[in-house]
Amino acid sequence: MSRIGKLPIPIPSGVKVEVSKxxxxxxxxxxxxxxxxxxxxxxxxxxxxxxxxxxxxxxxxVKAYHGLYRSLINNMxxxxxxxxxxxxxxxxxxxxxxxxxxxxxxxxxxxxxxYFEIPPEVKVEAKTxxxxxxxxxxxxxxxxxxxxxxAKIRSLRPPEPYKGKGIKFVGEQIRRKxxxxxASK
Numbered sequence: 585m586s587r588i589g590k591l592p593i594p595i596p597s598g599v600k601v602e603v604s605k606x607x608x609x610x611x612x613x614x615x616x617x618x619x620x621x622x623x624x625x626x627x628x629x630x631x632x633x634x635x636x637x638x639x640x641x642x643x644x645x646v647k648a649y650h651g652l653y654r655s656l657i658n659n660m661x662x663x664x665x666x667x668x669x670x671x672x673x674x675x676x677x678x679x680x681x682x683x684x685x686x687x688x689x690x691x692x693x694x695x696x697x698x699y700f701e702i703p704p705e706v707k708v709e710a711k712t713x714x715x716x717x718x719x720x721x722x723x724x725x726x727x728x729x730x731x732x733x734x735a736k737i738r739s740l741r742p743p744e745p746y747k748g749k750g751i752k753f754v755g756e757q758i759r760r761k762x763x764x765x766x767a768s769k
Contacts, residue, residue: 589650592634593658596665601635601657603628609657613664616705616725620656623649628657635661663725670734674718676749679741681718683710688720692741692751700740706733719754 595601599613607622622628625646627638635657639650662668674681680691688700688708702708705724712718720737724730734753743750745761752758 587651589637589639589647589654591654592631592636593654593661595630595633595635595661599661599665601630601661603630609660611657611660611664613661613725615664615667618660618664618726620653620660622653622657626650626653628653659727663727667723667725668727668730670722670730671754672720672722672734672737672751673754674720674751675743676717676741676747679718679749680712681710681720682712683708683720688737690737690740693749698740700737702733703729706730720751 599611602610602612604610607624607626607628608619609622609628610617610619612618623646625640626649627640629636629638637650637654637657639646674690674692676693678691679693680689682689686702686704686708688702688710690698690700692698702722705726706729707723709721709723710718711721722730722734724733738751738753741750743752743756743758745759746763748758748760
């Protein structure tokens with residue numbers, strides 16, 4: 585039995601979970617609505633205050649699906665109930681971030697500004713305080729989408745190991761390297 589897959593998923597108040605005949609799970613809550621198609625080898629039962637997933641066989645692939653879909657449904661339930669937040673820090677002299685509606689304008693040391701369009705399901709906010717790096721805050725009910733958007737933003741200027749300049753997640757530790765002067769000794 586999958587250690588993750590066999591755990592029941594608690595359903596908080598205000599969240600509604602529906603399973604259709606074609607094995608599609610629909611989760612709706614105060615922050616939005618999400619839908620996920622589940623492989624036919626996984627059975628889903630919605631009980632009073634929890635969702636339980638079982639599998640039909642002991643094949644390796646089916647065991648993998650068991651844990652995967654349990655995690656995906658759990659993330660959907662948490663997302664529509666509480667939501668997800670990711671914060672990124674723009675580190676570098678002259679680096680700026682500014683949110684204009686669903687458009688994020690980034691100045692990252694290139695000869696031109698970068699305009700990044702954010703999907704409508706994700707809310708973006710850019711805050712710059714004196715003497716500190718700009719912080720980009722992303723909020724959404726969809727964990728997969730917010731993670732993908734954050735990774736795309738980070739890929740525009742990943743942090744480099746010598747000075748640490750670039751876009752990094754708040755709290756992320758960058759492995760630093762010594763420069764040329766350390767090699768000549």
